[in-house]
Amino acid sequence: MDIQSLTNDPEGIIEADRAHVWHHLSQHKPYATGVDPRIIVEGKGMRVWDIKGKEHLDAVSGGVWTVNIGYGRKRMGDAISDAVTKMCFFGGSMGTIPGATFAEMLIDKMPGLDRVYYANSGSEANEKAFKMVRQISHKHHGGKKHKILFRDRDYHGTTIATLSAGGQEERNAQYGPFTPGFVAVPHCLEYRSQDGTTGAAYAAASIKAIEDVILREGADTIGSLCLEPITAGGGIIVAPDGYWEGVQELCKKYEILLHIDEVVCGVGRTGTWFGYQQFGVQPDIVTMAKGVASGYAAISCCVTTNAVFDQFQDDTDKLSFFRDISTFGGCTAGPAAAIENMKIIEEEDLRGNSVRSGEHLKNNLNALMEKHKWIGDVRGMGLFAGAELVADRTRKDPIDEKLVAAIVGDCMAQGVIIGATNKSLPGYNNTLLFAPSLIATPDDIDEITDAVDQAITRVLG
Numbered sequence: 423m424d425i426q427s428l429t430n431d432p433e434g435i436i437e438a439d440r441a442h443v444w445h446h447l448s449q450h451k452p453y454a455t456g457v458d459p460r461i462i463v464e465g466k467g468m469r470v471w472d473i474k475g476k477e478h479l480d481a482v483s484g485g486v487w488t489v490n491i492g493y494g495r496k497r498m499g500d501a502i503s504d505a506v507t508k509m510c511f512f513g514g515s516m517g518t519i520p521g522a523t524f525a526e527m528l529i530d531k532m533p534g535l536d537r538v539y540y541a542n543s544g545s546e547a548n549e550k551a552f553k554m555v556r557q558i559s560h561k562h563h564g565g566k567k568h569k570i571l572f573r574d575r576d577y578h579g580t581t582i583a584t585l586s587a588g589g590q591e592e593r594n595a596q597y598g599p600f601t602p603g604f605v606a607v608p609h610c611l612e613y614r615s616q617d618g619t620t621g622a623a624y625a626a627a628s629i630k631a632i633e634d635v636i637l638r639e640g641a642d643t644i645g646s647l648c649l650e651p652i653t654a655g656g657g658i659i660v661a662p663d664g665y666w667e668g669v670q671e672l673c674k675k676y677e678i679l680l681h682i683d684e685v686v687c688g689v690g691r692t693g694t695w696f697g698y699q700q701f702g703v704q705p706d707i708v709t710m711a712k713g714v715a716s717g718y719a720a721i722s723c724c725v726t727t728n729a730v731f732d733q734f735q736d737d738t739d740k741l742s743f744f745r746d747i748s749t750f751g752g753c754t755a756g757p758a759a760a761i762e763n764m765k766i767i768e769e770e771d772l773r774g775n776s777v778r779s780g781e782h783l784k785n786n787l788n789a790l791m792e793k794h795k796w797i798g799d800v801r802g803m804g805l806f807a808g809a810e811l812v813a814d815r816t817r818k819d820p821i822d823e824k825l826v827a828a829i830v831g832d833c834m835a836q837g838v839i840i841g842a843t844n845k846s847l848p849g850y851n852n853t854l855l856f857a858p859s860l861i862a863t864p865d866d867i868d869e870i871t872d873a874v875d876q877a878i879t880r881v882l883g
């Protein structure tokens with residue numbers, strides 16, 4: 423990394439950042455008292471460099487599981503440049519060539535789904551889905567079926583409405599009051615089984631717990647069930663076998679739309695195009711964002727079946743169409759980048775690599791669990807994994823959040839960026855998170871888990 427080619431005033435950049443940038447999810451106090459904000463200046467493949475020249479291996483795809491194809495792809499820049507030079511933007515009541523082309527490519531990967539609504543963040547895509555459910559309720563159910571079920575420990579975004587569907591108490595704290603009509607169902611983390619059951623019995627209990635909520639609220643009040651295919655920031659929760667069949671049956675039985683939030687799992691993360699495809703479910707609405715263009719441009723999509731779409735076609739009612747807009751959903755940079763992103767994933771078989779390197783990651787984490795009594799559970803799918811840290815394996819007492827942060831910090835000092843559940847779940851911010859780019863090789867994985875091994879030894883003994 424040649425910093426001079428990027429800026430001739432690195433100190434000035436740090437000071438400008440310190441003085442004026444309000445960082446996401448960050449306590450700024452340390453920056454005011456001597457710690458420099460970290461400025462990332464260049465990325466290539468799996469690696470990023472900061473403004474002081476330090477190299478990092480990125481095990482979390484841009485911090486928040488986004489850069490699925492890795493950094494520094496010139497053809498992504500070229501595709502975006504070509505698109506925006508010809509036609510940068512037009513409001514989404516008109517179409518564009520990249521928009522139409524990507525929609526067709528995407529629907530080809532999503533049998534049973536038909537329509538793509540463009541927006542530009544995961545939160546926004548989820549808001550679109552919620553608005554669709556609400557409008558269907560008004561238009562077709564006389565205002566009934568307006569409630570939206572969400573699951574404890576899941577996360578669907580940062581706006582007030584998506585936080586209303588948020589199952590992470592510490593994320594929500596201090597931002598209420600929330601939007602009415604959102605109702606929680608219990609999480610499905612077998613390691614933290616609510617009633618002590620395991621395996622098939624736990625899956626059955628988890629489904630019964632959802633059904634109990636449906637019956638308590640009244641099925642005629644519930645419009646949709648919104649779930650992450652694998653709970654991401656809530657601790658990498660893969661539902662037990664049988665869970666998804668149960669979810670599908672409940673949705674059918676009670677005429678509830680199934681909305682799957684693929685903002686993290688979407689576009690190859692787990693080895694299939696979408697997380698839900700691992701479990702054989704057929705959703706009515708799918709939302710996606712991060713991996714759609716791997717962060718090279720902003721784009722999100724809310725994808726629906728024609729059965730959903732058709733409920734908005736009625737030219738006898740002037741208000742029946744989906745009266746929603748996303749200004750930047752009309753940018754061509756997003757779909758142009760998404761087209762190229764999808765081509766790269768196909769050409770380089772990155773989904774296959776996610777499965778192969780993901781297996782390697784899981785094996786390494788399991789080996790660390792053999793070695794360190796502090797790891798209580800390892801879970802995940804493809805290049806998406808979590809290791810839950812406990813102070814006592816039998817009692818499963820979570821490790822203190824500060825120690826988890828110290829492990830993440832130790833890895834950072836070693837030049838490896840990992841993640842952890844973080845000020846989200848009271849008492850349970852104790853899971854290390856891994857979501858490297860889908861280009862990760864076994865050597866990259868070894869480097870990541872070696873750093874974790876050393877960090878756990880140093881911090882916990």
Ligand SMILES: Cc1ncc(COP(=O)(O)O)c(C=O)c1O
Pocket residue numbers: 486542543544545546548577578579580650654655683684685686711712
């Ligand atoms: C599962 C899930 N849904 C939605 C979102 C919100 O996406 P965005 O930050 O793009 O609004 C996130 C963000 O991390 C997420 O993890």
